[in-house]
Amino acid sequence: xxxxxxxxxxxxxxxxxxxxxxxxxxxxxPAAELGQLARxxxxxxxxxxxxxxxxxxxxxxxxxxxxLAANGTLLEAPKRGPRRLMALNAxxxxxxxxxxxxxxxxxxxxxxxxxxxxGQSLLPLAAFIGKRRKQRLFxxxxxxxxxxxxxxxxxxxxxxxxxxxxxxGPTPAVLDLARRLAAALRLLPPTQSxxxxxxxxxxxxxxxxxxxxxxxTSEAMSAExxxxxxxxxxxxxxLYYAPVARAGLDHEGVHQLRVAMRRLRSVLRVFRPxxxxxxxxxxxxxxxxxxxxxxxARDWDVFLAGIGAxxxxxxxxxxxxxxxxxxxxxxRQAAYQALGEALDGPGWRGMLLSGIAFLxxxxxxxxxxxxxxxxxxASPREFAELxxxxxxxxxxxxxxxxxxxxxxxxxxxRLDAKRLxxxxxxxxxxFPQKAARRFQRRLAALQxxxxxxxxxxxxxxxxxxxxxxxDTGRAWAIGAVEGYCLVRSIMDREMILAAWEKLDDxxxxxxxx
Numbered sequence: 001x002x003x004x005x006x007x008x009x010x011x012x013x014x015x016x017x018x019x020x021x022x023x024x025x026x027x028x029x030p031a032a033e034l035g036q037l038a039r040x041x042x043x044x045x046x047x048x049x050x051x052x053x054x055x056x057x058x059x060x061x062x063x064x065x066x067x068l069a070a071n072g073t074l075l076e077a078p079k080r081g082p083r084r085l086m087a088l089n090a091x092x093x094x095x096x097x098x099x100x101x102x103x104x105x106x107x108x109x110x111x112x113x114x115x116x117x118x119g120q121s122l123l124p125l126a127a128f129i130g131k132r133r134k135q136r137l138f139x140x141x142x143x144x145x146x147x148x149x150x151x152x153x154x155x156x157x158x159x160x161x162x163x164x165x166x167x168x169g170p171t172p173a174v175l176d177l178a179r180r181l182a183a184a185l186r187l188l189p190p191t192q193s194x195x196x197x198x199x200x201x202x203x204x205x206x207x208x209x210x211x212x213x214x215x216x217t218s219e220a221m222s223a224e225x226x227x228x229x230x231x232x233x234x235x236x237x238x239l240y241y242a243p244v245a246r247a248g249l250d251h252e253g254v255h256q257l258r259v260a261m262r263r264l265r266s267v268l269r270v271f272r273p274x275x276x277x278x279x280x281x282x283x284x285x286x287x288x289x290x291x292x293x294x295x296x297a298r299d300w301d302v303f304l305a306g307i308g309a310x311x312x313x314x315x316x317x318x319x320x321x322x323x324x325x326x327x328x329x330x331x332r333q334a335a336y337q338a339l340g341e342a343l344d345g346p347g348w349r350g351m352l353l354s355g356i357a358f359l360x361x362x363x364x365x366x367x368x369x370x371x372x373x374x375x376x377x378a379s380p381r382e383f384a385e386l387x388x389x390x391x392x393x394x395x396x397x398x399x400x401x402x403x404x405x406x407x408x409x410x411x412x413x414r415l416d417a418k419r420l421x422x423x424x425x426x427x428x429x430x431f432p433q434k435a436a437r438r439f440q441r442r443l444a445a446l447q448x449x450x451x452x453x454x455x456x457x458x459x460x461x462x463x464x465x466x467x468x469x470x471d472t473g474r475a476w477a478i479g480a481v482e483g484y485c486l487v488r489s490i491m492d493r494e495m496i497l498a499a500w501e502k503l504d505d506x507x508x509x510x511x512x513x
Contacts, residue, residue, distance in 0.1 A: 023171040024101040031161040046137040061122040071116040088196040093219040097232040098189035126155040126198035144169035155202035182349040211236040214425035223383035224376040251301040258294045266422035275364040286351040300332035324477035384427035391420040414450035435509035446499040453492040456485040
């Protein structure tokens with residue numbers, strides 16, 4: 001349940017029996033939208049009984065040298081109730097989804113010290129001072145508790161407004177209410193726990209992602225566990241990088257968000273034989289829609305930082321080329337504008353909640369026969385061998401003619417390599433690591449060379465939108481870029497062949513040969 005909630009039950013508790021909640025979700029909400037939340041028509045319609053309000057004060061403590069934080073914990077001390085040892089993040093091997101509430105690691109007596117403190121005294125790092133408003137909502141036969149924590153995080157040299165929304169109750173009702181609220185309010189799972197946010201405020205450090213890169217499935221005991229761990233991990237990665245992409249301060253945010261969402265789509269497709277269902281197809285469609293907005297921003301980033309920068313270095317004083325690159329930058333900014341609007345909108349929030357609901361409700365199990373249940377329970381290696389071998393054979397068949405493939409077929413080969421690489425990332429942790437790392441390294445090298453070739457093809461397509469009627473200078477600059485891209489394509493083909501030969505010589509890590 002919600003940490004630090006010491007309120008008395010509502011006055012109608014004696015009338016309505018308490019329903020044990022089966023799901024707790026936590027969200028952030030901009031402080032400016034708290035008034036809108038309080039007046040939200042759905043809440044007014046569903047509420048029975050009064051809204052209870054109480055003062056809330058929390059402090060987070062650590063040793064002078066930060067021993068607890070170094071151990072991934074802090075001591076959380078509410079004004080009332082026992083002190084709690086809290087993890088800053090979920091354990092790496094733990095199943096996870098965005099919005100999950102971290103439970104206390106331990107409740108401590110007033111004179112009890114965490115073991116990681118090593119007997120050192122504890123000092124306050126930061127504090128939360130504010131209030132908690134709590135109400136009970138009746139959704140059909142279900143009771144959902146909505147609790148809003150609002151106030152200020154304070155450290156020695158910094159202060160920040162904070163608003164957290166907690167929903168507790170039966171899973172379907174909690175998810176239904178979360179979707180309704182997120183459709184109108186900027187309600188999002190937090191990228192860090194409140195304790196982690198307090199630590200960052202006190203230290204002045206930027207928040208770090210709880211999950212990054214490809215999922216670690218080494219602890220998965222079944223194909224289904226491998227699937228759910230991967231989905232939860234990648235949703236968390238996407239959630240972290242969305243505001244980075246929205247800010248548009250560098251290229252990394254869009255790149256990492258795009259990769260996370262492509263990996264998500266890959267996981268849905270790899271596991272489709274055992275987890276395919278209408279909900280997985282709907283989630284895949286939502287991901288595809290968001291990727292359609294990420295694509296232009298990423299393509300202009302790659303062009304300007306790659307071929308555009310190369311051309312500027314070759315012709316630094318050419319006004320025609322500089323004009324073309326300025327126009328390309330304008331297109332990049334427009335793409336980021338469209339992306340930012342999408343990431344601020346209900347579609348992005350709805351996609352995240354669909355992913356969370358997909359993990360929690362596991363619709364692929366609905367009506368599953370014994371054969372499907374057996375495949376879900378099978379070892380990850382058994383499932384991986386079938387799926388990876390199928391993708392490897394497809395890539396090998398296409399790659400046999402790599403020297404003579406036309407540009408369009410080379411693009412398809414790149415997609416096949418990417419699909420195999422994303423699938424291999426998911427399953428590699430359950431196989432011997434030396435062989436898996438070697439294969440992934442060589443496959444990544446092939447994909448990189450194929451990507452360089454594709455960048456040239458994309459650049460030739462992009463610059464066509466920059467053409468201006470009767471502008472001979474612009475036409476010359478476009479022609480110069482096209483010529484450079486053609487030369488690059490010829491040189492890239494040799495590098496692709498070399499990368500393919502290295503990969504083709506090595507046995508697949510899943511075969512055991």
